[in-house]
Amino acid sequence: MKARDKLVYGVLCSYSGNTTKSTFVSVDRVSKDCVMDARSVRRAIEKLAAVGLVEIEKRFDENGRQTSNLYTINTLPLHFRQGGE
Known part of the structure; x- marks a missing residue:
């Protein structure tokens, strides 16, 4: 994954709800962030x-x-948490 992908993932996570892990943030908002x-x-x-x-x-x-x-955020797989792609 590229740095761009990780940044977008982080922004989506920041807008997602704690219990639902979902957000309907716009592409325009993510783009600005x-x-x-x-x-x-x-x-x-x-x-x-x-x-x-x-x-x-x-x-x-x-x-x-x-x-x-x-957008629903899935749990980060173990290999991602350990620094893998």
Whole structure:
């Protein structure tokens, strides 16, 4: 994982609830907090989802339009805590 991915993971964690481990923070907000462009944040979130650190649930309004994503933070696997990729 790149440093960018780890930074985005940390920001998502900071917005997640203590009990639910979920957040619907916007890509724009994460982008501002990380001082990087929105496209880089999206790529980082996709990478985090691919390795199982984050689950993404698309949220829709009653008309079927996507309103936001709900990000659920998964427990950090042991090999990540020990400095592995």
